[in-house]
Amino acid sequence: MPDAIVVGAGYAGLCAARRLRTAGLDVVVLEAGDRVGGRTCTARLSGGWAVDLGGQWIAPAHTRFTELARSYDAATFTGHAQGDHLLLSTTSRRRFTGELPPLPPHATAVLALALWKLDRLASRTLTTTQAQHLDSITVATWLRCRLPVPQARRLAEAVLGAELSVDVASVSMLALITAIRSADGVGGGVAAETTAALFTHGADGPAQSIAAELGDAVRLNTPVTSIQDTGNAVRVADVQAARVIVTIPPPLAGRIHYDPPMPAARDQLTQRMPMGAALKAFAVYDTPFWRAQGLSGQALDLDGPMTFDASRPGGPGLLCTLATGPAARRLTRLDAPERRATIIRSLIRAYGPRAARPLDWREKNWADDPYCRGGYNAYFPPGVLTSVGSALRTPVGRIHWAGSETATQWAGYIEGAIRSGERAADEVLRTEAKFTEPAVPS
CATH class of the missing domain: 3.90.660.10 (Polyamine Oxidase; Chain A, domain 2)
Structure with a gap:
């Protein structure tokens, strides 16, 4: 049985899985689509030239993304x-x-x-x-x-x-x-x-590299429709683990069937937070x-x-x-x-x-x-943040939340997605006594 399940193979999910794997945990990443990268999406022209149909920019202030790009030798150029x-x-x-x-x-x-x-x-x-x-x-x-x-x-x-x-x-x-x-x-x-700079070979390059490192732990074409929290473990699709991190956009996370049901505040948040x-x-x-x-x-x-x-x-x-x-x-x-x-x-x-x-x-x-059902992010209409906004990042039982919307820094950017995944991974590591503390500080 794996230690943790991550739902979604965008930057939030992949960086959460990478953080947990570095700490020695066995991780499974379940991705509904046929590719990794989430809200980045690189197409190829004749000659192999990259075209970023999703997120594409990286700025000097995006320190976690910069470090990730450097780790995987992802070349950038100044626009x-x-x-x-x-x-x-x-x-x-x-x-x-x-x-x-x-x-x-x-x-x-x-x-x-x-x-x-x-x-x-x-x-x-x-x-x-x-x-x-x-x-x-x-x-x-x-x-x-x-x-x-x-x-x-x-x-x-x-x-x-x-x-x-x-x-x-x-x-x-x-x-x-x-x-x-x-x-x-x-x-x-x-x-x-x-x-901001752009990636020479596409903004999903580091995501592809992380996925290659994770290997068979990343399962594509595996939509998650239900999550069951038994109190002692969670069951997602045909996988059981100690914890799960859900990294997909809040409106899509709200479409998952949860057993037991989500608290009212979390349910109302995902209903009232459109893309x-x-x-x-x-x-x-x-x-x-x-x-x-x-x-x-x-x-x-x-x-x-x-x-x-x-x-x-x-x-x-x-x-x-x-x-x-x-x-x-x-x-x-x-x-x-x-x-x-x-x-x-x-x-x-x-x-x-x-x-x-x-x-x-x-x-x-x-x-x-x-x-995805929209972009770049889900947004907050009037009255949502002060009434149910606190449910955005608060874990529910063995379920943790990540994704760019949940970031406290650079929300709406790839940088925010990376930070949110690492933050959720650290939550998992802190809440299970058998898990070691992460080697890399937040």
Whole structure:
């Protein structure tokens, strides 16, 4: 009988299993899909060039991910950032440099003040009353009050909505503050994105390496539909062990049948925590032609998706389109040819007629993925965090929880998934007297 079972072979599950295996435990990882990597997903173009259809960036502040990449010799490169960025709307196309698009002076001042207030809220210890108030309103409500200038508010809604992968009218203000705090402030999140690197051979490379180390302990195509906690052990599928770590997104974890049933708070949490919406598409060209125009390949469309240059050194030109929240939902209502045509029209507006005929096209709608059902993360609507949020990480009997949503640092990032898996593994090691303490500190 194995010592522990891990449900899910994303970065949280694999890093939990790796931590337990290092401590000498016998571990089984059960993965519903036919691959490892979770919310990372690397496709291959002709010539073997990698295309990351899921999470792809690694920043210097992502220390656990950096250490993991180094351990497995996963090569990275600095993404192309030279040249002008673009700000698009239905009526305009503007080039700019710097982290934020240019606004009229009064709008810039109002936006800077609002960002300062967000940082202050994230750095403070909130009273119960303050937390309940922030949890009772949406991000959209807060922005309407703090950003009366339409240009500044529209930009903030686009940027924050993209960060949360959800319409700002759907997510709690306390949830935004919690996310900012987990990324070391507004500046920390911006710095992580502007200094981020990409993986030469795909962001799921370290995950593949961990899975190879674990060998037969990783069982693919094994959906978990029920977990039974007998008091002395847990039974998952046809496997029995002392403990189980569930690392799949909370809404999917809520679909598992538990015996005995989950406590009310945990059950209500998973019912009230939907997944965000994310769609990623790559247009492939013979070269990154936009660089010759003095463009970075980065564009923010206030009415649609964002675009990035994801070209590998020496490889074809890759324009990565990332649609989140309402933009993703609008695109996913279209059939595949119409969706592609819509995105290409946006690329033509940004980069000219050479964008009209990509050599190849890859896309992934994460809401269609049966073992994710959205992206990047599950989010907290108003009222959830202060009422049942404490159930997010609290073990239930012999069942422990991990996944990027449960991270206290870098939640919503691969870094957060890694940290959450290691934290849950440490919980298992501490709760069973026969298990040794982990050799690597958290």
